Amino acid sequence: MLKSIKLAVAALALSAAPALAEYPEREVLGVVMWGAGGATDTVARAINPAAEEALGTQIVVLNKSGGAGAISTAFVNAAPADGYTFLYGAENPQLHGVMGVSDIDYGDMYPINILGRGVAVIAVPAESEYQTLSDLLDAIQANPGAVKMGSTGPGGLPSTIGALISNATEFDVTAIPFDGEGPGLTAMLGGEVDFMPTGISAAAEQVKAGTMRALAVVNPEPVDTLPDVPAITDTLPEMARFLPWGPFYGVFVRADVPDDVKQTLTDAFATAAEDETFLDLMANRGNVVMNMTGQEAVDFLAKWQQVTTWALQDTGAAKVSPEELGIERP
Known part of the structure; x- marks a missing residue:
């Protein structure tokens, strides 16, 4: 699967022909994988x-959540291969296979641009009784299954982080699903729930405003956006082997979209990713701008999938072994 995508990248680089004048002749549809207000939606609307x-x-933005991103991914793959429908996606499809959610991942698509990556936080309401991550973990261990996440x-970010934490300590919680980080945080x-792992971009403004508290950043060290929030490794040193880890955001099309259309979209988003408004938002939300295209983007996706799926396998969270799916151990 990845081999075919690499060949497509090589062919695109060799052709590099100017896009046909008729593309785009009309508006384009950008399908956001998650609901309004979440991290993916925030990044999409910032660059749009x-x-x-x-x-x-x-570019008409359409939020199409559900199935941890599987519904929007399938929707884009079912659309005509003409470049008029693309996906504003996050990392989730790279986990769909091992989580038994879907057999479509980014190996079946073409990465127009990996826009950036984020850092996650463990968030609670400002009035929560949990003042520190240790407080939360103590409550979880004292009352297995009682604390709601x-x-x-x-395959979503919260469940993946939960799986990683469960490999470092006892973490028996009741997970309550929502259609995206925005609805979940609301x-x-x-x-309705006690805490939520979430991308820092979805939580930073509310943390700064004092309506939400971040107990830890899922990172080996604090980040500039929330410098007073401790690293998760301060409480759980065992998490270090999984880090740095975090969500990423990108633009994807069907693999069989014509090369000249791919190039037009690639050029447009490479330019857009240098826009000052977009750069400022990414910095303010704690995200790292990547602006990654071509083979470099394909390689990034493959490595992220290897590291994360095998971490889920080793923690017992995977429903299907990465080995069965042909994903090599990193």
């Missing part, structure tokens, strides 16, 4: 105006 300007046409379904603030 600059991408419209670079592409020379309107906001989730986005199998539910958490409403008292």
Whole structure:
């Protein structure tokens, strides 16, 4: 699967022909994998105006959540291979196979641009009784299954972080699924769940505003966006072997979209990723801008999938072995 995508990247690089004048002739549809207000949606809407300007046409943004990203991924893959429908996606499809969610991952698509990556935090409401990560873990261990964790379904960021933590300590929680980090965090603030692992981009503003508290960043060290929030390894040193780890955000199309259309989209988003408004938002939300295209993007996706799926396998969270799916151990 990855071999075929590598060949496609090579062919695109060799051809590098100017895009046909008729593309784009009309508006383009950008399908966001998660609901409004979540991390993926925030990144998509930040780059969308600059991408419209670079592409020379309107990009209609459609939120299509569900199935930990499987519904939107299938939707884009079922659309005509003409470049008029693309995916604003996150990391989730790279886990769909091992989680038994879907047989479509980014190896079946073409990465127009890996826009950036993020850092996750463990978030609670500001009025929560849990003042530190140790407080939360103590409560979980004292009351197995009683503490409620906001989730986005199998293969989502919260469940993946939960699986990694469970390899470092006892972590018997009840996961409550929502259609994206935005709805999940809203539910958490409403008292429906006790805590939620989430991308820092979805939580940073509310943490700074004092309506939410971050107990830890899922990173080996603190980050500039929330410098006073401790690293998760301060409490769980065993997490170090999985880090750095985090979500990523990108633009993807069907693998069989014509090469000239891929090149037009690639050029547009490479330009948009240098827009000052987009760069400022990414920095303020604690994200790292990558602006990665071509074979480099394909290699990044493969490595991320290897590291994460085998971590899930080793913690017992995977439903299907990565080996069965042809994913090599890193």
